[in-house]
Amino acid sequence: MDWYPWGEEALQAAREQDKPILLSVGYSACHWCHVMERESFEDETTAAYMNEHFPRIYRTAREKLQESDAFFDVVYENPEFRAAIKKRVLEDCASGDPDRMRWDDIPIERAGEETTYISARNVMIPASGLMISAVWDVTDRKRAEEALARSEQRHRTLFESAPDAIFIQTDGRFAYLNAACAHLFGAESAAEMLGRPVLDWFHGKYRESVRQRIRTLNEERRQVPLAEEAIMTLKGETVPVEVAAVPFETDGKNGALVFMRDIRYRKQAEAERERLLSAIEQAEEIVVIAAADATIQYVNPAFERISGFSRAEAVGQTPRILKSGKHDNAYYAQMWRTLTSGQTWRGRFVNKRKDGALFTEEATISPVRDANGQIVNYVAVKRDVTRELELEQQLRQAQRMEAVGRLAGGVAHDFNNMLSVILGHADMALETIPETDPLREDILEIQKAGDRSAALVRQLLAFARKQTIAPKRLDLNDTIGGMLKMLSRLIGEDIDLLWKPSMDLWPVKMDPTQIDQILANLVVNSRDAIAEVGKISIETANVQFDEEYCARHAGFVPGCYVMLAVSDDGSGMEKEMLTSIFDPFFTTKPHGKGTGLGLATVYGIVKQNEGFINVYSEPGKGTTFRIYFPRLREENFTPEETLPQAGVRSGTETVLLVEDEKQLLRFATRLLQDLGYTVLASDTPREALRLAREYPGQIDLLISDVVMPEMSGRDMWNELLAVRPGLKCLFMSGYTANAIAHRGVLDEGVHFLQKPFTRQALASKVRETLEA
Numbered sequence: 095m096d097w098y099p100w101g102e103e104a105l106q107a108a109r110e111q112d113k114p115i116l117l118s119v120g121y122s123a124c125h126w127c128h129v130m131e132r133e134s135f136e137d138e139t140t141a142a143y144m145n146e147h148f149p150r151i152y153r154t155a156r157e158k159l160q161e162s163d164a165f166f167d168v169v170y171e172n173p174e175f176r177a178a179i180k181k182r183v184l185e186d187c188a189s190g191d192p193d194r195m196r197w198d199d200i201p202i203e204r205a206g207e208e209t210t211y212i213s214a215r216n217v218m219i220p221a222s223g224l225m226i227s228a229v230w231d232v233t234d235r236k237r238a239e240e241a242l243a244r245s246e247q248r249h250r251t252l253f254e255s256a257p258d259a260i261f262i263q264t265d266g267r268f269a270y271l272n273a274a275c276a277h278l279f280g281a282e283s284a285a286e287m288l289g290r291p292v293l294d295w296f297h298g299k300y301r302e303s304v305r306q307r308i309r310t311l312n313e314e315r316r317q318v319p320l321a322e323e324a325i326m327t328l329k330g331e332t333v334p335v336e337v338a339a340v341p342f343e344t345d346g347k348n349g350a351l352v353f354m355r356d357i358r359y360r361k362q363a364e365a366e367r368e369r370l371l372s373a374i375e376q377a378e379e380i381v382v383i384a385a386a387d388a389t390i391q392y393v394n395p396a397f398e399r400i401s402g403f404s405r406a407e408a409v410g411q412t413p414r415i416l417k418s419g420k421h422d423n424a425y426y427a428q429m430w431r432t433l434t435s436g437q438t439w440r441g442r443f444v445n446k447r448k449d450g451a452l453f454t455e456e457a458t459i460s461p462v463r464d465a466n467g468q469i470v471n472y473v474a475v476k477r478d479v480t481r482e483l484e485l486e487q488q489l490r491q492a493q494r495m496e497a498v499g500r501l502a503g504g505v506a507h508d509f510n511n512m513l514s515v516i517l518g519h520a521d522m523a524l525e526t527i528p529e530t531d532p533l534r535e536d537i538l539e540i541q542k543a544g545d546r547s548a549a550l551v552r553q554l555l556a557f558a559r560k561q562t563i564a565p566k567r568l569d570l571n572d573t574i575g576g577m578l579k580m581l582s583r584l585i586g587e588d589i590d591l592l593w594k595p596s597m598d599l600w601p602v603k604m605d606p607t608q609i610d611q612i613l614a615n616l617v618v619n620s621r622d623a624i625a626e627v628g629k630i631s632i633e634t635a636n637v638q639f640d641e642e643y644c645a646r647h648a649g650f651v652p653g654c655y656v657m658l659a660v661s662d663d664g665s666g667m668e669k670e671m672l673t674s675i676f677d678p679f680f681t682t683k684p685h686g687k688g689t690g691l692g693l694a695t696v697y698g699i700v701k702q703n704e705g706f707i708n709v710y711s712e713p714g715k716g717t718t719f720r721i722y723f724p725r726l727r728e729e730n731f732t733p734e735e736t737l738p739q740a741g742v743r744s745g746t747e748t749v750l751l752v753e754d755e756k757q758l759l760r761f762a763t764r765l766l767q768d769l770g771y772t773v774l775a776s777d778t779p780r781e782a783l784r785l786a787r788e789y790p791g792q793i794d795l796l797i798s799d800v801v802m803p804e805m806s807g808r809d810m811w812n813e814l815l816a817v818r819p820g821l822k823c824l825f826m827s828g829y830t831a832n833a834i835a836h837r838g839v840l841d842e843g844v845h846f847l848q849k850p851f852t853r854q855a856l857a858s859k860v861r862e863t864l865e866a
Contacts, residue, residue, distance in 0.1 A: 211236040264349035280327035297324035311350035380476040402448030420444035510828025510849035511755040594633035615692040623664030655722035744770040747794035800827035
């Protein structure tokens with residue numbers, strides 16, 4: 095009985111019936127009365143003695159416990175449990191094994207009361223049949239253990255059911271892994287990973303930092319911050335993870351509780367989002383995201399570049415910051431009706447940049463819905479089409495020019511043939527009619543009408559860039575300086591003409607007659623725009639255009655240019671009118687005061703010389719035309735030999751004349767014969783080839799129309815050269831097409847006489863060609 099420090103005293107007390115000692119024992123204790131049969135406690139189980147704690151433990155009055163003949167019947171109400179207890183007591187007492195006399199965590203259940211728990215240490219006294227019990231209440235401990243067990247089960251359930259990986263490491267090895275962690279490492283169960291070094295399963299790139307973190311956790315007992323690392327699975331795959339850890343003690347060992355989240359899908363989403371954002375950030379198109387109330391939440395760099403507003407200036411504002419006033423309220427109302435109904439809106443805006451300049455956008459705006467179908471955002475993808483519209487305008491202009499050019503070409507050929515005959519015969523008639531003859535005035539009127547008709551045809555050809563030109567190296571300052579007196583006469587005395595030449599002006603390569611045409615047309619227009627008194631300015635300057643400037647100005651090409659500007663302080667023009675001023679036959683002048691070809695002619699000349707033209711005008715403030723001609727690089731220029739000028743010169747050479755217009759053929763034959771030349775005349779190329787083969791003498795010069803039915807003048811000359819090597823040629827035409835000129839510029843070495851021509855012009859060109 096030495097395993098109870100109070101056992102001997104209790105036994106002695108029992109023998110001596112020493113109740114006071116029993117009652118003084120700190121535990122609840124009693125000894126039961128003599129049992130008639132040791133094998134059963136069912137006959138009598140009266141508690142003979144008990145101390146004061148005993149009734150409290152069993153929650154039964156002392157008197158009832160002492161008066162009862164069946165102790166177990168009173169204490170254990172549940173029949174089944176009571177029977178089990180009696181059976182256990184019988185078997186334990188009969189065994190004689192002291193260890194079986196230790197009863198722990200026995201429940202005491204009473205109807206309507208909370209279950210309590212007791213533990214007992216019992217001693218049987220064989221001689222007397224008495225059993226002494228020390229009983230104590232373990233309800234609090236039991237409940238604490240149950241609570242702990244429940245808590246542990248909850249945490250285990252929490253850990254095991256957690257979607258994130260959780261493991262415990264001690265001494266740098268896996269001591270526990272939840273199912274998610276085992277799965278993350280590619281293990282079938284946590285047992286595969288237990289005991290393995292944690293460090294071995296981190297990617298080599300991160301092992302040193304992981305080693306330091308383990309040291310901080312295990313030795314310094316400090317929490318480590320959240321970190322992104324990568325682990326290696328049992329299959330050798332690399333998985334990016336997010337890791338957090340706190341110090342943790344288990345089984346008396348320092349370690350760490352580690353939380354690990356698989357972030358590969360987040361990384362993929364981030365990479366996808368980064369690609370999407372990068373695409374939006376680098377897109378040429380404007381992207382704007384706005385809230386449901388139209389507040390701007392995001393703009394991409396294209397918005398900043400095109401609108402001039404920075405992201406910081408735009409975010410928090412509404413798209414009204416771009417409003418130009420070019421659309422009425424109904425336009426915007428219709429757009430919002432479309433968007434708020436959940437549909438996509440497509441259309442164009444004329445918006446205003448931060449600097450006030452207008453630009454046109456093609457926009458597609460779509461509503462963005464959340465999971466509940468509510469519109470939470472609007473996304474707009476917009477493209478600046480300002481330059482495209484300008485190019486479209488230029489294309490339409492070019493198409494109109496091409497149409498007029500075809501018309502002009504068709505008209506010019508036949509019309510100039512007729513004008514040559516009319517003007518030629520008028521010249522000859524004037525040479526024979528005396529000054530006093532009244533008929534002379536009529537012929538002069540015919541000649542003036544012919545000259546005006548010829549000038550109109552030249553304007554049409556200039557506009558259509560079909561005018562035949564012979565470009566030369568020009569200093570615009572010198573060329574314009576020589577025209578100032580003529581221009582002053584055009585504008586009259588009430589208008590001041592200001593000339594502002596730039597020093598060290600670069601040279602250009604142009605036909606000087608085209609500069610005359612440009613200035614005459616622009617100055618006359620300026621004169622007509624000035625009501626009474628005013629001023630017209632002409633100035634020159636060297637300018638350079640870079641790629642950035644040309645990107646903002648349709649049709650411009652980077653390079654060096656010479657600027658010619660003509661400005662006036664006249665009535666000016668509305669912006670809408672500026673889009674039509676270069677159209678053929680467009681005029682703002684009263685009927686009969688203009689042909690509508692002046693500015694069209696200027697435009698054609700500028701384009702024929704690969705230049706640009708800009709117009710700036712405001713009503714009541716005047717107009718400025720700025721024209722830019724390409725700079726002539728001196729290293730690319732070969733000076734032309736200048737032949738001495740002379741009066742009407744004759745000759746005795748033999749000329750083969752080919753012209754399909756018979757009236758003009760007869761007229762030109764007569765002029766050449768009057769000048770002393772022998773003329774072989776033909777109205778078809780085939781006839782001319784026959785004459786050239788059969789004529790026994792030398793043929794010194796071919797004078798040919800360019801455009802003829804059977805073949806062009808150029809092709810005929812090429813065939814004649816096979817029969818008459820070295821044969822020189824003078825082409826004449828009212829419209830050269832591309833037979834002898836490219837873009838209206840004569841091919842090198844080609845001699846040309848523009849129809850209609852005078853007797854002196856023909857004589858001069860013939861001698862020039864023969865002597866070249």
